[in-house]
Amino acid sequence: MNSDSTKIPQATAKRLPLYYRFIQNLHSSGKQRVSSAELSEAVKVDSATIRRDFSYFGALGKKGYGYNVSYLLSFFRKTLDQDEVTNVALIGVGNLGTAFLNYNFLKNNNTKIQLAFDIEESKVGTKIGEVPIHHMDELEDTLARLDVPVAILTIPQSAAQTITDRLVQSNIKGILNFTPARLNVPPEIRVHHIDLAIELQSLVYFLKNYPDESVEK
């Protein structure tokens, strides 16, 4: 945990994992420095935003030199706590949940889906992507035995609030919500919401109304 980083604006913080992954790739390929223009091209964030973001990290690029890749790598690794794995529970093993389980999060990441829950008897006791699937009835008992602060919610909207209430009782601190439901949680619980329909509608709106502008990230 890096108390300094609490001063980083949230919009900047959201781009950290993206920067980190690209810097990792650069480092692996043996590159020692990178310009904001190269970074901008690779991560599709405009270079003024990159320079501003990096100034919060104390990473000041030098004219004609750019940024030091090793410095950035160690900064991001420390800031993103890459040496500490956070356990995640996946709630709902439908198509979207299965996509998550098949996705290897640990590859570039500090998170690991340790277990999944579903109500479907035929799925309970099986594994997908090496992740065991438990019955939803065992949610509280199973989570009580483990250190799992994060849940991914990929269940039908109709069950979202009920299951959320049970997750909050089970000491979950953060929820990545893929249901269209807006969840009611106590203020200390963080919910990030990804609504697939709204993302699509937003893209269409931007296509119609900002046809000539570049994308803000």
Add this chain to the structure above:
Amino acid sequence: MNSDSTKIPQATAKRLPLYYRFIQNLHSSGKQRVSSAELSEAVKVDSATIRRDFSYFGALGKKGYGYNVSYLLSFFRKTLDQDEVTNVALIGVGNLGTAFLNYNFLKNNNTKIQLAFDIEESKVGTKIGEVPIHHMDELEDTLARLDVPVAILTIPQSAAQTITDRLVQSNIKGILNFTPARLNVPPEIRVHHIDLAIELQSLVYFLKNYPDESVEK
């Protein structure tokens, strides 16, 4: 198309579909006015942001009265072009793609997935959620016959750039990219990127570093 709305900041524009859906629900339930505090509670955006956003729409809430629901509904419907359906192609019918096809976008929306593409022979010629699945080899020929400006990309990362190049040749204007790849496209093509691993990593970072702050949307 509403040329006035080009003055709305992009961050505000991103919240329009969210506001619209909630206002629709309020209108259906017969509610005639709504306060920014009620809106804030329902959509989980802080009320100062809502008031600022709504001021761009010319919707000025009255103290002790709030906003007129009918006015907001007709504003959002017009601005979001709800009477015009935009056709969408889904590229890649794996688990994530199948989740999209089963999701009824048209319910609250102005977008419709009209067709899907995959390389798997067993899927070609079938339908999921009433959407026909074509072979990827037919991508160019099929899209040339139809008006489909938007594609959802749910294919493996390794195929992402190649397929994107083919989509650009097929007159796709916007891509909702669910692969981890950062896509290279001509400047007139809009790409919105949703990276599931980065969303998860971002949530973990916020949990560790902003434990007491509310979520900015």
